[in-house]
Amino acid sequence: MTATRPPVPPFTEADARAKVQAAEDAWNTRDPQRVAQAYTPDSEWRNRDRFLRGRAEIESFLAEKWAGELDYALRKELWTFGEDRIAVRFRYEWHDGEGQWWRSYGNELWEFAADGLMRRREASINDVRIAEHERTVFGPRPR
Numbered sequence: 001m002t003a004t005r006p007p008v009p010p011f012t013e014a015d016a017r018a019k020v021q022a023a024e025d026a027w028n029t030r031d032p033q034r035v036a037q038a039y040t041p042d043s044e045w046r047n048r049d050r051f052l053r054g055r056a057e058i059e060s061f062l063a064e065k066w067a068g069e070l071d072y073a074l075r076k077e078l079w080t081f082g083e084d085r086i087a088v089r090f091r092y093e094w095h096d097g098e099g100q101w102w103r104s105y106g107n108e109l110w111e112f113a114a115d116g117l118m119r120r121r122e123a124s125i126n127d128v129r130i131a132e133h134e135r136t137v138f139g140p141r142p143r
Helices: 013-027 032-036 055-068
Strands: 039-047 050-053 070-081 085-095 101-112 118-130
Touching: 013 032, 013 070, 013 085, 032 055, 039 055, 050 055
Parallel strands: 039 118
Antiparallel strands: 039 050, 070 085, 085 101, 101 118
């Protein structure tokens, strides 16, 4: 039996905004296991040029990602939504092992199962070199 992860489809605007904020909050923990629990066991991902399937692959991917994207901090914004889909635009900042800072911009398309778990995620992302003084994203969003 799968646990329900509210809000569940069909989404209202308030539901979609809550889903986006919950995702931002989870990703800012940089905890691969916690983040992977938001996806169906057979979830399909496209992240840049990588194609993943299932929580185990997602968790492994995220562990690898955050091992190289140091001091990662993310902001997500609702773009639009439908009955069981949400489109998001985002930016995050991080630095590599040599101390070079980056800002990564992108769009995500999300599709949800009836239980509120994400069954499909497609992400397109571009990276831009920035100087440390150009940073605009610092840790989790202030409340």
